[in-house]
Amino acid sequence: MAGDNANGDDGRRAGRRSTVLKAAGLTLAGTLVLGIAAAGWAYWHLNSNIKSVDINSALGDDRPPRAVTTPTPSGTASAPASPSTSPSPLPSGSLNILVLGSDSRSGKENQALGGGSSTGARSDTAMVVHLDAGRTKATVVSIPRDTLVTRPSCPLPSGGSTAVAYGAMFNSAYSVGGAVCAVKTVESITNVRMDHYIEIDFSGFAKLVDALGGVTVTTDEDIDDQDSHLRLDAGTHELDGTQALALARTRHGIGDGSDLGRIGLQQKLVKALLEQIASTDLLSHPTQLYDVADAVTGSLTTDTGLDSLTELMRFGESLKGLPADRTTTVTMPVVQAPSDRNRVVAEEPEASALWESLR
CATH class of the missing domain: 1.20.5 (Single alpha-helices involved in coiled-coils or other helix-helix interfaces)
Incomplete structure (x- = not known):
């Protein structure tokens, strides 16, 4: 028992x-x-x-030639491969990317950050980012929005096209024809092919800075701009998203009050953001990584070559050898426009030599 x-x-x-x-x-x-x-x-x-615009189809073949690109040699860094495929080499050729900061006032968040009319948008910030072959150096060229240019005829989504405009402000291209016209205008004044297009709006920029935990920027002079609602003493400051956006939009009360002073602040901000991203171990903090990714993609418009998370991750992976201190920021050489002292025109031959160096 x-x-x-x-x-x-x-x-x-x-x-x-x-x-x-x-x-x-x-x-x-x-x-x-x-x-x-x-x-x-x-x-x-x-x-x-992610939102996208099919710029290649809209503009067709009447564009500057593409730069010759070369894949990385076999055995170097490559994107993760699926078990059934061999590793695909990451692209390493030179690239030119038009990056626009849009002052769109659509949506409650953008209206709160930007103010003004709720209709229409302009390219408040325009930068051509050139990545050297090998992706180890970058040059960021700012184009002043007050530059007078010949705006080419641009195709419209609804059919037809805009008229050629002489002596038009550069940022009007985006207003009349969106991303397609902005790209075509940049290519017409630079004769440089824009391989990609990236646009981020007000709220997205502010969210990105907040997701990164802020950004540290040093200003050389006091700032008191009633339009951007920013007041800072000269010195080093930790800025949140709203303050960083205000800094990017500040032009009054610094320098001569022109767009050139604002560009200087924007370039400081770009470098500070790159340094912040480089110093933040996002892979060890999945929640913060998701917040950063959500902030970026939520307010992003790209060309169709970068309009998926896979393509963006692959593009980002190709830049992992690019340190923040190898990024040079410059402004397209300009002089006061003879027809309007409040506007500028490209200074030649310096401007053409700069664009030539990026081809």
Whole structure:
């Protein structure tokens, strides 16, 4: 009888262990399923955030030639491959990217940050980012928005095209023809092919800075701009997203009050952001990484070559050898416009020599 009791106890204990193991297995399986579902949802959400414009189709072949690109040699850094495919080399050729900061006032967040009319938009900030072959150096060229240019005829989404405009302000291209006209105008004045287009609006920029935990910027003079609502003493400051955006928009009360003074502040801000990103270990902080990715993709418009999370990640991976201190910021050489002292025109031959160096 004692033996029977022992056998019964062992059977009950084995049954309990089996039940516990099954419950643990089900819990683990459920956790894995939820984790995979959450990761899938996050990817879908970030990917669906991105808006795009098919610039290549809109502009056709009447454009400057593409730069010759070369893949990285076999065995160097490459994107992760699926088990059924061999590693694909990351692109390493030179690239020119038009980056616009849009002062769109659409949506409550942009209106709160930008003020003004809720209709229309302009390219408040325009930079041509040139990546050298090898992706180890970069040059960022700012184009003053007050530059007078010949704005070419641009195709419209609704059909037809805009008229050629002589002596038009550079930032009017975006107003009349959106991203397509902005790209075509830049290519017409530089004779440099824009391989990609990236646009971020007010709220996206502010969210990005906040997601990174702020940005540290040093100003050389006191700032008191009633339009951007920014007051800073000369010195080093830790800025949140709203303050950083105000700094990017500040032009009054610094220098001569022109757009050139604002460009100087924007270039400081770009370098400070690059340094902040380089110093932040996002991979070790998944929540912060998601917040940064959500801030970027949520207010991003790209060309169709960068309009998916996979393409953006691959592009970012190709830049991992580019340190912040190898980025040079310059402004397109300009002089006061003869027709309007409040406007500028390209200074030649210096401007053409600068663009030539980026081809």
